[in-house]
Amino acid sequence: xxxxxxxxxxxxxxxxxxxxxxxxxxxxxxxxxxxxxxxxxxxxxxxxxxxxxxxxxxxxxxxxxxxxxxxxxxxxxxxxxxxxxxxxxxxxxxxxxxxxxxxxxxxxxxxxxxxxxxxxxxxxxxxxxxxxxxxxxxxxxxxxxxxxxxxxxxxxxxxxxxxxxxxxxxxxxxxxxxxxxxxxxxxxxxxxxxxxxxxxxxxxxxxxxxxxxxxxxxxxxxxxxxxxxxxxxxxxxxxxxxxxxxxxxxxxxxxxxxxxxxxxxxxxxxxxxxxxxxxxxxxxxxxxxxxxxxxxxxxxxxxxxxxxxxxxxxxxxxxxxxxxxxxxxxxxxxxxxxxxxxxxxxxxxxxxxxxxxxxxxxxxxxxxxxx
Numbered sequence: 001x002x003x004x005x006x007x008x009x010x011x012x013x014x015x016x017x018x019x020x021x022x023x024x025x026x027x028x029x030x031x032x033x034x035x036x037x038x039x040x041x042x043x044x045x046x047x048x049x050x051x052x053x054x055x056x057x058x059x060x061x062x063x064x065x066x067x068x069x070x071x072x073x074x075x076x077x078x079x080x081x082x083x084x085x086x087x088x089x090x091x092x093x094x095x096x097x098x099x100x101x102x103x104x105x106x107x108x109x110x111x112x113x114x115x116x117x118x119x120x121x122x123x124x125x126x127x128x129x130x131x132x133x134x135x136x137x138x139x140x141x142x143x144x145x146x147x148x149x150x151x152x153x154x155x156x157x158x159x160x161x162x163x164x165x166x167x168x169x170x171x172x173x174x175x176x177x178x179x180x181x182x183x184x185x186x187x188x189x190x191x192x193x194x195x196x197x198x199x200x201x202x203x204x205x206x207x208x209x210x211x212x213x214x215x216x217x218x219x220x221x222x223x224x225x226x227x228x229x230x231x232x233x234x235x236x237x238x239x240x241x242x243x244x245x246x247x248x249x250x251x252x253x254x255x256x257x258x259x260x261x262x263x264x265x266x267x268x269x270x271x272x273x274x275x276x277x278x279x280x281x282x283x284x285x286x287x288x289x290x291x292x293x294x295x296x297x298x299x300x301x302x303x304x305x306x307x308x309x310x311x312x313x314x315x316x317x318x319x320x321x322x323x324x325x326x327x328x329x330x331x332x333x334x335x336x337x338x339x340x341x342x343x344x345x346x347x348x349x350x351x352x353x354x355x356x357x358x359x360x361x362x363x364x365x366x367x368x369x370x371x
Contacts, residue, residue: 003043006115023058083330119159207256230326270323279345
């Protein structure tokens with residue numbers, strides 16, 4: 001139980017269904033934010049209020065050390081590599097459905113239930129991961145790296161509900177979290193300024209902002225780690241440099257340059273394929289060596305048709321049916337067959353035809369990130 005409305009209603013529904021329910025709160029990050037506020041204490045107070053209202057016992061487990069080692073260290077390393085990480089995916093795989101399940105089993109649990117908008121279906125000795133019914137809240141994207149062993153212990157009681165239905169159930173039951181605002185962003189950053197937080201752990205290295213078309217220097221960036229592909233705001237480029245508006249097209253880690261392109265539809269922003277690493281399959285194996293599916297390259301993005309070629313146990317090559325904008329190394333590519341989530345991996349390298357056609361102008365500085 002996180003202290004939010006979703007896990008509160010998940011616990012309530014299980015209790016009503018006759019399960020023996022125990023509420024467990026994870027302490028993953030307890031440092032106060034810039035305002036001196038520690039949301040973990042406030043959240044645990046809400047867990048206590050809800051658990052007492054439902055009539056279930058509740059506990060707190062401290063997983064801060066594991067979280068720092070498995071999620072926060074990964075987060076920093078990805079930014080150090082010039083990529084944009086997805087800590088929610090890693091938290092689900094390593095903490096919520098890893099260390100936390102182990103703690104739950106020590107308490108004698110048979111299953112772990114969470115307030116995710118996703119569903120599981122057990123058939124033929126396998127567990128399938130399905131999208132949540134509420135398309136606007138579906139969280140299967142963040143669960144795509146779970147194994148059969150992990151999913152076999154998972155219950156998602158609100159996966160067949162919409163957010164509006166969840167809040168209605170909470171209000172009717174008089175739960176303290178019924179109208180609590182949804183948490184957003186990354187838990188360990190909280191209300192802090194992102195750049196200031198990251199600067200505390202990684203030294204910023206300012207450099208040039210360069211027009212991808214002609215090599216003109218347009219300004220200075222504050223550090224490549226602060227920018228992501230397709231980003232428009234925060235570049236600090238005024239209106240005196242031509243057509244604009246400017247968008248991040250690519251990062252040159254060798255020379256510490258940030259390449260930008262003028263206009264949202266500039267060809268430098270589009271890719272036709274990607275190489276994924278650390279690929280995991282929900283079923284334990286891919287559907288075939290080469291298969292067609294749909295994919296998401298970021299959360300809440302509409303599905304896109306793709307062809308997937310499995311290269312080896314942990315890598316896949318993904319071709320797009322149509323060019324896709326702002327494909328970002330470090331983010332997740334997640335594959336679907338209708339409502340079934342097949343699995344996915346981390347975007348490692350990207351094929352951008354604009355750079356291929358002009359490779360002589362850029363040399364080999366992008367070889368680590370471009371196909």
